[in-house]
Every structure is written in structure tokens, then in C-alpha cells.
Amino acid sequence: MTLATDNGSHQAFLGHQPIGRRAVAGGLIATALASGLGGAKTAAAQGKPPLVVAAGTDIITLDPCRIAGGNDYLFFANVFEGLYSHDENGRLAPAVAESHTVSPDGLKYEFVLRSNARFHNGDRVTAEDVRFSWQRAIAPETRNPRASVLVANIADVEVLGERRCRVLLKARDASFMENLGEYWYIISKRHAESAGEAAFERQPIGTGPFAFVERRIRSHIKLRSFDEHWGRVPQVGEVTIKIIPDDQSRLAQVQTGESDLVINIPPVLAAPLQRMPDLKVIRAPSFQNIYVAINALGGNPILAKSEVRRALNMAIDKNILLRTVMLGFGTAQDLPCSPGLLGCDVSVQPYGFQPDKAREILSKAGFEFNKPLRMVGQGSGRVPQARETLQGVATFLNRIGIKTEITMLDYGAWIAVYGGKEKDPAVDLIFANFTDYNSDPSGRLLRSMRTGASYSWYSNPEVDALLAKMNDFSSPEERASFLHRLFAKLHEEAPLIPLWSTDSIYAASRTIKWKPTPNVSWPVLWNVEKAG
Amino acid sequence: MHRETSPPILTVKDLTVAFGPMERPARAVAGLNLTLQPGEILGIAGESGSGKSTLCNAIIRTLPRSARVGGEVRYDGRQLLALSEREMRGLRGSEISMVLQNPMTSLDPLFTIGNQVDEVLRERRRQGQSNDQVTAIGLLRRVHLTAPELRLRQYPHQLSGGMRQRVLTAMATAATPRLLIADEPTTALDASIQDEILLLFREIRDRAGTAIIIVTHDLSAIRRLSDRIIVMYAGRLVEEGPTATVFSAPRHPYTRALLDSLPQVEGDTVTLKAIPGQVPNLAELPHGCAFADRCPVAIARCRTEDPTEMQLGLRHRAFCWLADTAS
Amino acid sequence: MGPFILKRIGQTLITLLLLTILIFTLARLTGDPTPLVMPSEATDADRTFFREQYGLDRPLHEQYLVFLRNILSGDFGVSFRYREPAMNLVLAAIGPTLQLAGLSMLLAIIIGVPLGIAAALRQGSWFAAIVRGYAGLGQAMPSFWVGLMLIMLLSITLPIFPSSGYGGVANFVLPCVTLAFFASASVTLLTWANMTEAMRSDFVQMERVLGIPNRLIVLKHALRNASLPIVTYLGLQFGLLLGGAVVTERVFAWPGVGQLVVEAILNRDFPVVQASVLLTAVLFMTVNLCVDLLYAVLDPRVSA
Secondary structure, three states: OOOOOOHHHHHHHHOOOOOOOOOOOOOOEEEOOHHHHOOOOOHHHHOOOOEEEEEOOOOOOOOHHHOOOHHHHHHHHHHOOOOEEEOOOOOEEEOOEEEEEEOOOOOEEEEEEOOOOEOOOOOEOOHHHHHHHHHHHHOHHHOOOOOOOOHHHEEEEEEOOOOEEEEEEOOOOOOHHHHHHHHOOOOOHHHHHHHOOHHHHOOOOOOOOEEEEEEEOOOEEEEEEOOOOOOOOOOOOEEEEEEOOOHHHHHHHHHHOOOOEEOOOOHHHHHHHOOOOOEEEEEEEEEEEEEEEEOOOOOOHHHHOHHHHHHHHHOOOHHHHHHHHOOOOEEEOOOOOOOOOOOOOOOOOOOOOOHHHHHHHHHHHOOOOOOOEEEEEEOOOOOOOHHHHHHHHHHHHHHOOOOEEEEEEOHHHHHHHHOOOOOOOOOOEEEEEEEOOOOOOHHHHHHHHOOOOOOOOOOOHHHHHHHHHOOOOOOHHHHHHHHHHHHHHHHHHOOEEEEEEEEEEEEEEOOEEOOOOOOOOOOOOOOOEEOO | OOOOOOOOOEEEEEEEEEEOOOOOOEEEEEEEEEEEOOOOEEEEEOOOOOOHHHHHHHHHOOOOOOOEEEEEEEEOOEEHHHOOHHHHHHHEOOOEEEEOOOOOOOOOOOOOHHHHHHHHHHHHHHOOOOOOOOOHHHHHHHOOOOOHHHHHHOOHHHOOHHHHHHHHHHHHOOOOOOEEEEEOOOOOOOHHHHHHHHHHHHHHHHHHOOEEEEEOOOHHHHHHHOOEEEEEEOOEEEEEEEHHHHHHOOOOHHHHHHHHOOOEEEOOEEEOOOOOOOOOOOOOOOOOOOOHHHOOOOOHHHHHOOOOOEEEEOOEEEOOOOOOOOO | OHHHHHHHHHHHHHHHHHHHHHHHHHHHHOOOOHHHHOOOOOOHHHHHHHHHHOOOOOOHHHHHHHHHHHHHOOOOOEOOOOOOEHHHHHHHHHHHHHHHHHHHHHHHHHHHHHHHHHHHHOOOOHHHHHHHHHHHHHHHOOHHHHHHHHHHHHHHHOOOOOOOOOOOOHHHHHHHHHHHHHHHHHHHHHHHHHHHHHHOOHHHHHHHHOOOOHHHHHHHHHHHHHHHHHHHHHHHHHHHHHHHOHHHHHHOOOOOHHHHHHHHHHOOOHHHHHHHHHHHHHHHHHHHHHHHHHHHHHOOOOOO
């Protein structure tokens, strides 16, 4: 019987709670204590209108070092910030820091913090906080499941002054700046030390445009406008995010006026919405990509041939599918990336919709049309129209004579197949959705293209070598051209069938004026304006 | 005792009760006539399906709504069939009372005896048919129920069949009815208890002058209790007369067959002589006498002409073409 | 009464023990929670640590024994998803569910019993036909549709009630009506059938013959006799509502136990599944025990 190295783990198994993780009895409401917020005036006193938002899925944590998925950014993108983040146009811009310099070897980044960057409790943000944020993010006790992306590559954070720090990287990382806004949130050392674990479970304090007020699990999250923000003071006062899982009920919220803004509207409900006079539909391109991964690992030898995979791409009219399945709410793709992603602006020869040619290529390659392709899909629930998308793809394959067998799985079973350590050789094609958190492609490419990576159904040593070099650049221009080459190669290799990137669809009452930040897949709310 | 000169308490004239479709009605009772003197005990004998229970329900008007009743039922000068339901309710349980077939299930199992007897008493008092002198305990004592104080607190399932029959009789006679109809009062009881219940009925008649109609297929019970007896077959009255006369000299073949079918016990042997055949379908009665198919002495006339009433002696009559011939 | 209760408690405990085995096994059969809990950026070491932390790498019987031992000391584990103690999540959800189930049952009884009695007394009339139609609709119409229709009519078109959420008194109306519509259908039919049968009993005939007023016959005698199977059924139905009002909870964003369990199953959140099922089972068995006791009170033939 092996004991885990960390004492806390074994304790949890035996039934003793890991240190500090004791819930407040009754109600599971986390409330920021008034005393911890040092003199902040309530927004009501400022006379700003409240905003009510209806969301579909609850967040799972209030701790920035425990983020598990894109849905949690609904909270974190509004309450926390990194040294740099993204502006309302989706472009990299200074946040807590006001400027930076980077050494020629790409290993040392120096940041100057804003003098007016403050935490929600009024404290100024100092370099000590930056260092502490890194320490906590990589501490073994924290068990940050995403440490590998950025903070684990930091060798040290040197405090050079109250507002200056130097970040030393272990290896060059061209994605470093881009990922600061999503993977390294700045937290308050003083607050963490005085409040202990409660600082993260019950009273999260960040630097973002909104401050945490209250949370009831499975019910709602309350935020308030942080009027001392360095530059993005919200136009609304109090924000209540209600969790309403059913799509129709969520939509009803804005029809009755109980909510001002509804997020996660599926395309099927969006179409009739556009005809309603007192509502408006707001859409913004997101970085959520829908594609079908091809098992090129040899379980079905024919799929290991790149011309076969290209032919499969040619068999499918993605534009038709986008129109019929997603009702046009998306942007069709030929590359495994969304427009706006770094390096995705390479020009390639599109596969096009050429079903006859596809069949020809397949026949020549020795494709057995009588042997059905086994497809695994995701039942609807998490991703709108997931089921219909895969069925649509199968229909196009059927049209050129390929037999298909589809197994629909619920999300848990699907992800066990898709993300399993050993990829099931009995699966030929598998539906997939993947969201890039920012314009840096390295995260997704590494996790879905590298041999043996968690979501990878493909193995090519040449591509692996390219991927290994992908972040090892100091010059953005050099990197950009490298990424072009990489994407071009991937287009040629066709390890998957890219379909489209979806639009984020919101419904709002006519009193709301808002331009969602492009190329994120969560609502950033500081620039929402509400009349009256 | 009864006096023939006093007016009858109950007169049934040409009573017909039909069920089913109008084109082919099943006549459970067909053209029945009878009279009952005050204080008289009349027994009604016949097989199941003879219409005995239907007759009782017709008198007290508890037939289902689908029944079509014709004829006249006169009680104490009033036309019962013409009364409103409200008026009938005024009579039921007070002047005209009935004890039903199955004592085991005729009491509400969820309430105590006392609760149910009190309920009846309250209703009788409310209608002015009784007074505070009559108490639940008094009623139970009157029917010779042992340990009446205990019984009041008990539930029906804690009492035997005989005890329950006494309770039901007590409830039915709470306001001293002038007519009591007992439908198979002893059928569900042990032989040893049957006598006691029959004696109870006689006591009720003797003490209060209540006229009693006892309906049963148990001929020995009728013999022990009734003054007069009518025999019914397929909804018709086939013979009527004083009990002793009918039992010693039955004039209708059916009556004779019924009496013959009483089990004869001689030593260790018991002989049962069943009547061959079955009661005919009341919707498809043949022409002529309804009993003709099963009658051992039927003649041709029996199959073509419905027998008319034949007077045979002192208040003894039968409906048979051969009634006045010696058996 | 004492030994009866003790015997029932003993039976309950044994049933619960068997249930722990069943739910433990079934939960784990749904699959591996690791890919659902761990983000794609997690390393293998993170995944291994997670599995060790919650003992998912141990043999099943060992996991079960630890699970059982922990339960006996009141520890139901920590939710994989929320990292909160599982029982706290369930306790927070059980309140709204109990309130919803209780009020809906009450409404179902208030609607169903009088309707059933009235229909039993008016067999074959147009009224009985309407009641039959109502009951048929109630049983046939899916609750999510009824719920959405109610939201559309009484929340969007006529802004009378809130469309969803748990909070004030007004929030109860639509979900309770949704659930009661379905529950009252079966209560109506059951009351109708049982009242019809009760009205045909010999003692009802006897009471009629004795001239007991109809009001007493129907409401005192027939109803009491008819209510025995109805009470049993209501206990069952309440238990069903405790865990089975999932669809209604989802449509109305009601933070109840039904939704919690379904989400926990989809998320492979074993501790929450286990805690929910066990707590719901305890509640259900308690309700049934109460129903049995009530039955013994109502029916003197049952020797308790």
C-alpha cells in the first residue's frame, strides 16, 4: 500500500479533511466580510443600476489556483487580473502591470506595476504580491492543476522595489505574455496570510473591475462594482449572476425582465429571439472550436494515411452544416484554429467541398467502403448541437458511400474516451470541442497534436519536433512565421476535420448596451451599460 | 298477535322489477302480490335468483337507479313507490328497517361499536323518532349482547358473527320499526347461533309488535320463525300459506322439491336430493310456467299457459295447474 | 407500538446498509471521475494525486470499507467537483426539495381528494368525464412541458409569477402547480376508485338502510375506509417526489436534491451521489415509517 507523498492526500481518503477545507455550516454561502473591504462604498450609494445575468452552469471554485475549465472564467475574468490581460478588443494589454521589458534571451521579464492598481480591500498591489501569487500557484499544497502551463516554468520572481519585479523563466516561453491574463492571477499576500484558506474559499479578493460579494452554490453569485479600479470602472453597480441550467427557463428570464442579460443561448433558441421586439441578440465570435478528431494512431490503418484524412475533409460541406446545424452562428474553419488565433492567418489551399474527388482518393488509397467508420459523439447538454453536428458529418460521409456507426455518449463517458490515456483503437472518429483561452495556440496544439498528449489521436515525430520548438522564441515575428509553417503542415497532415468556431450568443433587454470582448468564450462585464 | 280484521301494514300489488335493455328485460320480480298484517312474521323462501332480495330492496327502495319498478307498495296507507327520496329517508331505519345479509361486513371496521350505535341513535333523535331514554347500552342489552359496556369500546373485528348480527339488529330496531325486513339473517352464522338470532327476532315481534319479513333459502329457519310463508321462483310467487300447512302439504311442485331437497340425516348417511336443472334466464323466460322445464309433473298446458292463482284453503294459494290435485 | 417501531428501525438499518453497497458500486460503475475533474492542462502527477487523494486507486472492497467507516462517523466525503463536504451540499439542497415536495403533495391532496370523491358520487355524469379527462392529462403531460407552459403563460405573457429560481413565496407557485398537476392526477383516480369501492361496501348499504345521512356516509365512513390505500400511496408518491422531481427542478432552476444527484452522476461526483442517495433513502424510509404508523392509527384491525 503506497502512501501519497503529500500527507493531505492520504488524510482526505481516510476521511480527514485537508487542512482548512472546512465549510461554513449551513447554506454554503460564501460572503465577503464587510470588514475586509476597507471602506469601499457600496455601489448603490453611487446610483449605478444593478445588473442581473442568467448563466447556465455554476462555477466550481472561488480559488484562482483551482480553476478547472473555461466556465469558471465567468467569475475570474471579472474579479481577477494578471500582470497583463486582454482589452475590450481582445488584444493583449497591460493590466496590473503598466509596462514590461524582456531580455534578449527571453528569460527575464521585468514588470512595472501600476501605482493605482489596488485589491478590492483597498491595498495597493506590490511586487511582494506578485511573488506571493507565483509561490502559491506552484506550492505543492495548493495542487494547482494548471500549474504546468505558465507558473511551473517560472524559476523565480525577484522583488526589485515596491512596484517592480523580475520574473525569471526556466525556459523561453513565447506564450508567456499571452497567458498571463488567464493562467496567473495576482492575489493579495496580506489577505491570504491573515485570512488563511478562507481567503480563497470564502472571501476571494482580486484586482478586477468587480469585487466578490456573495455566492450560494448552485444558486447565484453576487459581485459589486470596484470603483477604485485602475481603468475599467464598471457602469453597473451590483451584478447578480443567477444559475439557471435549463435553456428555455434561462431565456425566459430576459423575456420577463427578471434578468437583463442571458448567456449561453444555444443557436436553436437564438433564431426566433431575433424577431422579438423587446430583446436583442448579441453575438460575438468565440474561441470555441468544434471538430472531429481522426484516430491516426493505427487502430484503423487506413486512417494513418494523410491523403485519406484530407479526403474525409473534402467530403464534408462545412458551410452547409454550419447553416443547418448551427443556424449560421459560427465561422467555418479549414484549419485547426479560429480566426484571431496567432498563426492562423496563414493562407492555405482549402480542402473545399469535393465529394467526388474525395471518393476517388479514398478508393485509390484502398479504403474499404463496406467497413463502417466507428464514430463517437457527445450527447447534447454541454455543447449545443453536439449530437446533430456529428450526425451531419456522418451524413456527408454516407453520401460518398462510407458507412458509419455512431455511439453517443454523455459528457463524462465521452471525455473518458476522448481524454483517455490509451486511445481506444475501436474508435475511428470522435467529436470534439476545445476552447482556446486566448490567442496563443500553444496550449491546444500541445494537448491535441503531440504524441501521447491527453487529447491527441495523432502521432507524427516531425510535428512533435515542431511542437517542441513552438514556444522557444524571443522574436514575435520569427514565432509568427514559425506558427504559419506549423499550421500549414497541420493543414496538410489533416489530423482532424475542423468544422467551425462557434459564436457566443447572448440575449439582452433593450436597456443593455454591450459589445462583448471578441475571442474570449466568457462574458467580460465591466463594459456593460444599462439604461436607467 | 295479529288480527285479520285490522288493515295490513304492507300491501304489495302487481310489483314488477325489471333490469337490462327495454327490448329484453330481465324481470327479477314479476307481478307479485302479497299482504302483511301488523305483527306478522312472513318468511320468503326460494333459491338464489328467485327475486327475494330484489323484493326487499324494492319495498325499502334501495334498488339501483337502473331498476324499473312497476306496481304498488303500500305501507300503512302510503304509496312507498311514489314517495320522494327525502320522505323515504324519513322512514328508513325508523319505521321500516332492514338487516342485511352479511353481518361480517355490515359494520364499518374503522369505528367502534359505540360510535356506530350512537350515530344511529343521534339520527333517530334528530328526526324525533327516539328520545334520550333509549341508550346505546340499553339497545345492546335488549338484543342480549354480553358485556355491552365492553362491546361499545370494541371494534367490529373483535366481535363474532353472531355478536355483530345482534348489534346490527339493535341498530335496526333502535326506533322500534313497525316493519323489519331481515335478508338472510342467519346464513353466515354458525348453526348454534342461528337459533338465538331467530329467537331474537321473535322477541322483537312479541315485545314491540313489529311485523317481520324474513328472507332466506334456509327452510328450517323459516319453519321455526315464520307464521306464514311465501315461496318465490324466477321472480314470481308460486305458493303462499301458513307455515305449518305449506310444510306439511305443499301444493306447488317447486315447494315440494324445495322441501325434498332438505338434507335427510339417517344415522350416518346424509341424503341430498337436488332439484335438477337451473333457474332460467330471467330475460328469456319461456311461455307458460317458469318452472315447467324442471317440473317432474309438468303437463302440456304448463308450457303454454301461465298458471293463474288457485285458492287452496285458509289463506293458502298456489300458482300451478296441478295445485288442487293430490300429490 | 414500541416493539413495532424497533423492528422497523432495525429493518431500515439493514436496508440502508444494503443500499450503501448498492450505491457505492453503481456510482463507481459510471466511470472514472478523473477526466471530469482534472483540466486538460493537468499533468499525470496531478491526476495520480487526485486518484490517491480520494482512494480511487485502491481495491473496491477497501474503498468500500473506508467509505462505510467514514459514514458511521458522519463523514460523507468531499465533492470532487466543488471540493465542499458532500453532505453539506446535500443538506443545502434537501430543504428546497422537501419544501417543494411537501407543498406539491399538499396541493395534490387538496385538489385530488375532493375531485375523486365528487367523481365517485357522480359516476357516468359529464362531471365524472371531465375529471377523468383531467386525470388523464395530468398523467400524460410531461412535467417539463407543463412547467414551460406555465412559465410562458403566467410569467412571460402575464407577468404574475417569477419564471424560475428559489427565493420567495411567489417562486413556489409555478413549480408546485407543475408537480401537483401530475401528482393530483393519480390522487384523484385513486380516491375515485377507492371511494367507489367503499361506497359499494356492505356497511355503506347498511347505513343507507338505517337512514344515516349521506354526508356522514360519504365523508365519515366511506372516506375513512377509502383513505387507507390512499395514505400508503401518498407516502410512496412523496418519496418519489423527493428524488424524482428532477425535471421540474431543472426547468425552474430549483436548487434541489433531484438536480444535484443527476448533475453529480453526470459529473461522476461519487461522494455527492452517495450522500444524496443515502439521505434521500433515509428520508423516504422515515416517511414510510410514518405512513405505516398512521395506517395503524387509522385502521384498528392492524395490530401494531
